[in-house]
Amino acid sequence: MEWIDSLFFEHSAIQAIVVLSLVTAAGLWLGKMHVWGISLGVTFVFFVGILAGHLGISLDADMLNYAESFGLVLFVYALGLQVGPGFFSSLRHGGVKLNLLSLGVIFIGTAMTVLLSYGLSIPLPDMVGVLCGATTNTPALGAAQQTLKQMGEPSSSAALGAAVAYPLGVVGVILAILVIRKILARPADMEEKETEDHNHPYIAAFQLHNPGIYHKTIKDLALYSHTKFVISRLWRDGKVTIPTGSTELLENDRILVVTTEKDMPTLTLLFGEQENRDWNQEDIDWNSIDRNLVSEHIVVTQAEINGKRLGSLHLRNTYDINISRVLRSGVQILATPDLILQLGDRLTVVGEKTAIKRVAGILGNSVTTLREPNLAAIFIGIVLGLILGSVPLSMPGISSPVKMGLAGGPIIVGILVGCFGPRLHMRTYTTRSANLMLRGIGLSLYLAGIGIDAGAHFFETVVRPEGAIWIGSGFLITVVPVLLMAVVAMRMCGMNFGSTCGMLCGSMANPMALNYVNDSFPGNDASVSYATVYPLGMFMRVVISQVVLMLFL
Template sequence: MDFLTDNNFLLFVIIALGFLLGRVNIKGISLGVSAVMFVALVFGHYGLTVPHTIQTIGLVLFLYTIGIQAGPGFFASFKKDGRRLAVLALGVMLIGGLITFLLIALLGVDSNIAIGLFTGAMTSTPGLAAAIDITGSTMASIGYTVAYPFGVIGVILFARLLPRFLKKNIKDAEEQFEKETAKDHPEIKSRHFRVENENVDNQKIRDLNVRQLTGAMISRIKHKGIAATVQSDTIVHKGDFIRAVGTEEALERIEQVFGPVSEEEITMEKNHAVRSLLVTNKEVVGKTIPELNMFNAYNAVITRIRRAGIDIVPDSRVKLQLGDKIVVSARTVDMPSIIKIFGNSNKDLSDTDFLPIAIGIVLGYIIGNVSVSMGDYSFSFGLTGGVLLVGLLLGRTGKTGPFVWTLSGAATQLLKQLGLIFFLVSVGANAGNHIVESFTEYGIELFLYGATISLFPMILIVIVDKLWLKMNILSFLGALAGAMTSTPALAAVDPMTKTNAPHVAYATIYPIAMVLLIIIVKLLCAV
């Protein structure tokens, strides 16, 4: 029965118990996957140790997949919300830094310990490393150890309970987020029109530049009762019926160019097919629809791209991603060739190539260790910042040469969940190893100071959001986790929603908060 005391065995016991505890729901409140950390905290108190490598592997996998997942929407979010998210990050760090300064100046707390309290309250290992490097003292690690447990547990509980305290409905927030996202990607519709504009009579489709002029696509035409797929040399005649696909705005322009809306339906013959195809061929990933020249090669019309539940107009700016679902209208005889171009293989989609993942993480390590000097100060992103930054950039890029950086939804979810579990087990066990000793040696006073540094900035930015920013609660929770540089808090928020709203906000604000934290640590060290 020696296996009962084996740490590897206990690791999975913690995970199993954590998931069981996480499913307990009391008046709508549950811990979810973050319960794994609370179970690990108890086991850690009784002597369980988890190798730091487990925490590092978990952290790297979790942050890298967050970056890959959030990358495509990160830059648009930064452009749209970067300023107000930067205000949140600045507010959190300035308030935390000010409280730390007051502890030193008014209450006589040792400056090194106080700075450690600040970095522990923000659960920032890079900040602690910067403090120890500048001061040459390990006293900061004492404050870090005391403040860290509440910095993790307190922020998690705050994030989990905040929606209930503010009486926010998560489903309503998800719908709101989806509506806001839909504004950037309006609904794709199809409509039939009767050609009555004499200016387009006897004109070839390719000469009309329909896509450039209206933003819509003409997929079918009926001339003298005969339906056909639109080809580049198809001639439009007055009295014809056409079927166009596009956004509401684009279809309104079609009406202005060709003629009024018609109830006439254009039903295709058996030699024509409309198929939904999965993009699984890596050769087309990263390319736009015009680059594939499908219209001229096969007279095929791609009417829409469905990505993450959103329909996207396949214009010249949209690059295909692995797992996209496209709607193709073409002759039945050409469909096998078109399928070969895009792949349409569930098996290929489920196969995960780990080489790009490994390369991406290696690049993250390298970027994280690059130090930039600014006079007497130096700055580096650290492991967490480097891996997240590279994940964001590669997620945005999609493909470089033979390497496809993006992952299928299933692969992303699996790696993210695995990394998250390993990270939470390690954080909980290692915090549990020292929590009682920290209280015994340094008393409750330092713990309360650390809790104050954690709580006050969060309470204040909740007030700022309620009075001024009025963010979607899911985006706010992600921003809160990022502003506190708290990956465990993001882990606690992650199971609350099926959307990536918290991830995008977290990924947007985290790098800003991390830079500000290290600057404030350096300023406090100079006091």
């Protein structure tokens, strides 16, 4: 049975793959279990790895380091690609307030970490690990470990601190939410209410009765109006046509306008009389409006179209078609001329069937093309991220240069590529399933590796007095910032319960707590807030763990 011993216990590349695969599979299976409505998901891989390490299973040091490093890089880069498209737009409007509150949670927890390290005489590397566990943030832990290695310090104690604090980090946010609900929530927050997205495309028909726009072209109206709109159909003398920019509007014309609901009063004053018919119902048969015109969906799959402005294609005047709406990542967008197209966009096109067929040839409309993973762009992005992570950055008050490392560099490049790649005509599109697969594989490898590494000394650490201090400190770092910023958000900023909980879950990088909120309370405010603060919060967590070690160690 020597082959079994060599397969599972003798250090080799095959043994490392077998052990990591078994630990990952067992962790993912156990992670599906729910206890009091809570499941740890992929995080359970971490604890299975700890158990394996405690039982004496080990890997070759170089293989273990490679698995941890490559898994971390793959995870954070794919995460950056996912959050990149909405990273900068989330900072506008209400997102500014949400992100400032989220930064408050992060800075309070970081300050508590430094104070508790000095006050309780806990080594700072251990305390930073506790911070990462208390905030359930594995990328931050990876960044902290890389910084410690660069400084010549052991990094295993940080993983131990994270492992000890992690369970209460998950539960602590949920307990804090229960306290917030009991003390701060208003009865109206617990009721189901209709939510409206005022930036969602809204369709309405108008009868022209404003003499000021008679014989004006649609292009002129668009230039002098501060309101964005698209006129998709025009009825005149019993016939329906596709208007172009040079089309003049006449008295008693009927037009079908796509705009946003918040702009409806302005357009009513501009055009005249709005018809009573509701054009926003999902069951409308658009092709029955006129037999000569059809409405079809075309998917952008042509690489040359990626990153181009819709108006620069001149599709409307060239082919007598109209593009009224764009569906991107499940969100409807108004098809204005300055809209930058991306691979995967689904355009609603109105026109004659032959014209739409020609437009489909230009835009691609080959869904199978999108299903092919663009692996070259992913690996090039990872290389650029590693290069950025290796650049030494001098910061005031820090003697040694700061490096973004394996976690910071790739996530920044991922965000930049996800946000600006299409504008630079880079083919960065990946399907949601492909992105989830990359993140899942990367995070599983990383969690399995650090779990095995920390497991050898985990249980003996927990039973020691300092283990109990770590657990208590982590619980305070989890709960106190959440409760304090909840008071600020709900009492001083007037935010509702759902938005506050989503902001808190996003700032703590705690999807388990978000699932609890969504399952327990009505509305989708929590999910919207979570998505708004998560990108900046994740980035700050990764960076701040390194800065703290550089400043105070």
